[in-house]
Amino acid sequence: MLVEQHLSQSIKSAVTSLYGVNIEDKQIQIQKTKREFEGDFTLVVFPLLKISKKKPEDTANEIGEYLKSNLPAIQSFNIVKGFLNISLNHSFWSNVLNTIAQTVDYGFAKPNSSGKTKMVEFSSPNTNKPLHLGHIRNNLLGFSVARLLEANGHGAVKVNLVNDRGIHICKSMVAWKKFGKGETPETNNLKGDHLVGHYYVLFEKEYRKQVEELKLQGLSEEEAKVKAPIILEAQEMLRKWEAKDSDVYSLWETMNQWVYDGFDVTYKEMGVEFDKIYYESQTYLLGREIVNDGLKKGIFHRKTDGSVWVDLTDDGLDEKLLLRADGTSVYMTQDIGTASQRFSEYQLDDHIYIVGNEQEYHFKVLKLILSKLGYSWANHLYHLSYGMVQLPEGKMKSREGKVVDADDLMEEMVATAYDMSKEFGKLNDANEDEAASIVKMVGLGALKYFILKVDPKKNMTFNPKESIDFNGNTGPFIQYTHARIQSVLRKANESNIPVPQTLSSSLSMEGKERELVKLLSMFTSYVEQAGEQLSPALIANYVYDLAKEYNQFYHDFSILKEPNEAIRDLRLILSRETGNIIRLAMWLLGIDVPSRM
RNA sequence: GGCCCCGUAGUUCAAUGGAUAGAAUAGCGGUUUCCUAAACCGUAGAUCCAAGUUCGAUUCUUGGCGGGGCUACCA
Numbered sequence: 001m002l003v004e005q006h007l008s009q010s011i012k013s014a015v016t017s018l019y020g021v022n023i024e025d026k027q028i029q030i031q032k033t034k035r036e037f038e039g040d041f042t043l044v045v046f047p048l049l050k051i052s053k054k055k056p057e058d059t060a061n062e063i064g065e066y067l068k069s070n071l072p073a074i075q076s077f078n079i080v081k082g083f084l085n086i087s088l089n090h091s092f093w094s095n096v097l098n099t100i101a102q103t104v105d106y107g108f109a110k111p112n113s114s115g116k117t118k119m120v121e122f123s124s125p126n127t128n129k130p131l132h133l134g135h136i137r138n139n140l141l142g143f144s145v146a147r148l149l150e151a152n153g154h155g156a157v158k159v160n161l162v163n164d165r166g167i168h169i170c171k172s173m174v175a176w177k178k179f180g181k182g183e184t185p186e187t188n189n190l191k192g193d194h195l196v197g198h199y200y201v202l203f204e205k206e207y208r209k210q211v212e213e214l215k216l217q218g219l220s221e222e223e224a225k226v227k228a229p230i231i232l233e234a235q236e237m238l239r240k241w242e243a244k245d246s247d248v249y250s251l252w253e254t255m256n257q258w259v260y261d262g263f264d265v266t267y268k269e270m271g272v273e274f275d276k277i278y279y280e281s282q283t284y285l286l287g288r289e290i291v292n293d294g295l296k297k298g299i300f301h302r303k304t305d306g307s308v309w310v311d312l313t314d315d316g317l318d319e320k321l322l323l324r325a326d327g328t329s330v331y332m333t334q335d336i337g338t339a340s341q342r343f344s345e346y347q348l349d350d351h352i353y354i355v356g357n358e359q360e361y362h363f364k365v366l367k368l369i370l371s372k373l374g375y376s377w378a379n380h381l382y383h384l385s386y387g388m389v390q391l392p393e394g395k396m397k398s399r400e401g402k403v404v405d406a407d408d409l410m411e412e413m414v415a416t417a418y419d420m421s422k423e424f425g426k427l428n429d430a431n432e433d434e435a436a437s438i439v440k441m442v443g444l445g446a447l448k449y450f451i452l453k454v455d456p457k458k459n460m461t462f463n464p465k466e467s468i469d470f471n472g473n474t475g476p477f478i479q480y481t482h483a484r485i486q487s488v489l490r491k492a493n494e495s496n497i498p499v500p501q502t503l504s505s506s507l508s509m510e511g512k513e514r515e516l517v518k519l520l521s522m523f524t525s526y527v528e529q530a531g532e533q534l535s536p537a538l539i540a541n542y543v544y545d546l547a548k549e550y551n552q553f554y555h556d557f558s559i560l561k562e563p564n565e566a567i568r569d570l571r572l573i574l575s576r577e578t579g580n581i582i583r584l585a586m587w588l589l590g591i592d593v594p595s596r597m
Numbered sequence: 598g599g600c601c602c603c604g605u606a607g608u609u610c611a612a613u614g615g616a617u618a619g620a621a622u623a624g625c626g627g628u629u630u631c632c633u634a635a636a637c638c639g640u641a642g643a644u645c646c647a648a649g650u651u652c653g654a655u656u657c658u659u660g661g662c663g664g665g666g667c668u669a670c671c672a
Contacts, residue, residue: 034616044615046652083616126672166672307670316600324670331672360601361667387602388665424635454610458603459665466609470635472621473610484633491632541611551636560632
């Protein structure tokens with residue numbers, strides 16, 4: 001943040017003054033000095049050698065001398081090979097800590113201070129079954145990315161595109177009519193999405209059975225799959241839906257509503273929300289006009305059967321269908337339409353899609369088509385692609401295709417948190433409501449942190465047991481650190497020890513204290529970086545480092561029993577600010593932090 | 598077959614082309630007159646292979662090997 005920028009500017013002018021050359025920011029590489037070496041920040045001088053035309057050591061020395069005589073904040077410097085290690089003085093670090101203390105409470109950039117609006121589409125479930133583990137990664141990423149954007153001063157619009165129409169929901173409807181006996185979420189005391197999902201499973205079961213029967217009668221697999229009566233029923237139902245048959249339509253509305261009610265519960269439990277929900281039944285016709293326009297302009301072409309295609313072979317891709325022979329649209333057509341609609345409706349600067357990596361090709365094609373159509377915003381679509389999440393046991397028997405239900409998993413996490421708290425004898429003096437709320441924060445925090453800390457594009461294994469461990473790189477460990485900080489502050493308050501707003505004198509900060517200030521000072525630069533890269537993982541790994549650093553600091557020093565008041569004040573401020581920043585960082589990840597646990 | 602992504606300690610994850618590749622966990626050995634032992638300290642252990650680019654490569658390029666995905670008039 002400020003510290004690095006400040007240094008970076010000074011180094012720029014050093015180079016200009018020493019070698020008479022203006023350099024770009026890229027050429028200045030400043031990093032936090034590694035622990036083994038003395039210093040706070042390190043300049044890598046190798047990139048500057050071409051300009052100085054001198055040996056690494058000499059170049060580093062010249063820059064070091066220049067900085068020392070021109071920047072009062074510089075205490076000393078040392079050189080190891082091509083690395084210039086710079087130490088900043090005590091009063092500088094006191095100022096940094098004071099700045100943090102004054103600004104951190106205000107949080108982040110003002111909303112919309114950048115003047116940019118960015119849409120984040122995430123979740124996008126089908127309405128024929130409940131959310132599963134993959135949706136959890138999707139939802140958490142989307143929600144956190146939106147917060148990162150807000151923290152950087154952008155307007156973030158969170159939207160969900162619900163796939164509420166198509167053959168899949170008709171399958172559930174057919175099965176419900178066939179086997180349902182009028183069951184509802186109320187009669188079965190079951191979440192609506194689970195009930196509808198149950199019928200989807202029943203449909204698939206019956207479908208497989210009928211296919212087997214037909215095969216016994218001598219039909220081939222392909223024939224049987226097309227001729228099974230139940231699939232014909234589902235297709236008939238889809239046709240009736242498209243013709244707005246009133247019976248079918250109202251059943252469709254009823255069952256979808258069950259599902260939405262169920263989804264709402266899941267989203268609420270997960271702590272995610274949307275600014276707007278789009279429904280495919282209302283958007284699936286969009287895009288056709290644009291395609292027809294493109295056809296007139298010769299960007300697309302029509303085949304003899306009447307279907308419309310785009311030829312992307314010059315761009316190293318395939319031909320892609322845009323309108324079927326019967327004139328109906330496909331997924332791509334709809335995405336062209338909705339993107340166009342959204343950009344004009346919201347005056348968007350960027351549109352981020354949180355979608356699994358199996359659709360990378362789709363989004364590549366979408367962007368390409370849109371830029372062929374001449375939309376200037378085509379380059380402002382981002383596909384944040386993420387990999388699969390597995391459970392440890394899923395690795396063994398991945399054949400099954402068994403899905404992990406989101407509701408079940410969250411419930412299990414909270415239950416585990418409860419058991420562990422009990423086992424450790426915690427929460428004994430909390431009342432039931434408090435305990436329930438803390439246990440929920442811990443259980444879900446474990447899940448969220450474990451998933452978010454991993455680079456999105458990688459496939460990952462979610463290990464529930466490991467995630468909820470109170471040791472290690474886990475959510476609960478960070479939450480625990482925060483809780484302990486709050487405990488220190490509470491005790492200070494009880495003993496009438498005030499925590500000062502700012503540090504009055506410039507104390508010498510060494511070792512752990514100094515490391516902690518350094519880490520704290522880097523928070524905003526991590527938020528910026530994470531915002532640019534749409535990477536919650538960056539924040540997660542940062543906040544873990546911070547929590548670990550505080551733990552060691554905490555262990556090494558008596559905070560409240562420190563006889564020297566000035567030093568005690570310093571440590572109290574450090575504790576408070578660490579707590580504040582942990583809370584802010586966890587907020588960015590969508591993770592709640594209890595003040596005791 | 599073509600295209601895309603991934604490959605790092607036993608395991609789960611890090612590392613804008615930078616210093617001796619970091620953590621955590623599991624293992625082994627320690628620490629309790631201490632504000633939360635749900636802690637802390639020590640120890641051992643890894644870049645899939647081969648070439649290339651350069652002051653320097655886990656990172657970039659090429660070729661292998663291994664894992665996953667896409668390659669529907671499905672959504």
